[in-house]
Amino acid sequence: MNEPGPAGTSVVVGVDGSADSALAVRWAAADAVRRGRALHLLHAAYDWRQFAYPQEFAGRALHVADDAEVRQASAGVLADAVMQAQDVEPDLPITTATTVQPAVTALMEAARHAALVAVGSRGLSGFAALLVGSTGAQLAAHAACPVVIVRRREGREGPHAGRVVVGIDGSHHAGHALGFAFEQAAFRDIGLTAVHVYRWPAGGPPDDMLPLCYDPDDLRDDEQCLAAESMSGWRERYPEVEVRLDTVSGRAGGVLAELSAGAQLLVVGARGKGGFTGLRLGSVSHAAVHHASCPVAVVHEPRG
Numbered sequence: 640m641n642e643p644g645p646a647g648t649s650v651v652v653g654v655d656g657s658a659d660s661a662l663a664v665r666w667a668a669a670d671a672v673r674r675g676r677a678l679h680l681l682h683a684a685y686d687w688r689q690f691a692y693p694q695e696f697a698g699r700a701l702h703v704a705d706d707a708e709v710r711q712a713s714a715g716v717l718a719d720a721v722m723q724a725q726d727v728e729p730d731l732p733i734t735t736a737t738t739v740q741p742a743v744t745a746l747m748e749a750a751r752h753a754a755l756v757a758v759g760s761r762g763l764s765g766f767a768a769l770l771v772g773s774t775g776a777q778l779a780a781h782a783a784c785p786v787v788i789v790r791r792r793e794g795r796e797g798p799h800a801g802r803v804v805v806g807i808d809g810s811h812h813a814g815h816a817l818g819f820a821f822e823q824a825a826f827r828d829i830g831l832t833a834v835h836v837y838r839w840p841a842g843g844p845p846d847d848m849l850p851l852c853y854d855p856d857d858l859r860d861d862e863q864c865l866a867a868e869s870m871s872g873w874r875e876r877y878p879e880v881e882v883r884l885d886t887v888s889g890r891a892g893g894v895l896a897e898l899s900a901g902a903q904l905l906v907v908g909a910r911g912k913g914g915f916t917g918l919r920l921g922s923v924s925h926a927a928v929h930h931a932s933c934p935v936a937v938v939h940e941p942r943g
Contacts, residue, residue, distance in 0.1 A: 649679040651753040656716040659759025663789040667757040668727035673826035677732035683742035684713045750782040760790035779937040799832040800901025816908040816938040830881040835866035836891035892926025899931040909939040
């Protein structure tokens, strides 16, 4: 089943027939409706033979699916996904495609021209002990557009339940994440909580030494002011969004994962101030992707 590829600003979602994939389709369909964009459903038939049978049948002489059966199964997966999307909005423009490329390769290519790419936290090939499958983790690290890892929100409610939560630290990556978060909050007509996490005074030039002692209250006030300054332009651009600013001392990844409880979406930059140039995914975004209790958006700096 092959139809025209995604338009340049489509919302793209990877589908594989799993329960997590169905959740991602519904999330992406709702996002496409809010954006006024088309939805593109992409299925990778590449992995069908590898995962056609449960592990307990390994080593037995079993029927191996031929190309016609693979095509039929792929068509069924996409047909189910179309119905799931139409449950969200019957008139949503939808395109579909099946590829023989590996899922990551196909989704990375689609991400070059997409508004965003959404995937379930784990697919048919996911191991129970892993919180995020390899497809989602690789896309979060390398895709050219925002990537949303869709997982079910846990039952517990945190202090920012029902809101968009975004991690900020003053870096370029955090700035792009902040813009994406404001856009999502405006689309959903909900509040936004910007969380600035610090552990010690910010350093100056590379040869500057951190102070040997400092007042924790003064440090918190300074960090609060820096965080507020980084948000001023966005508040003016989105005056309709109700904003909270939360400044917390601790480890950013753990703090953001904890504060994601009950949130509609957690947004992080791909790398922050402490990121190494050669790494595509920083420790904070890595922790968020693997440990948050709501859907997570990872936003990269646009590539020139």
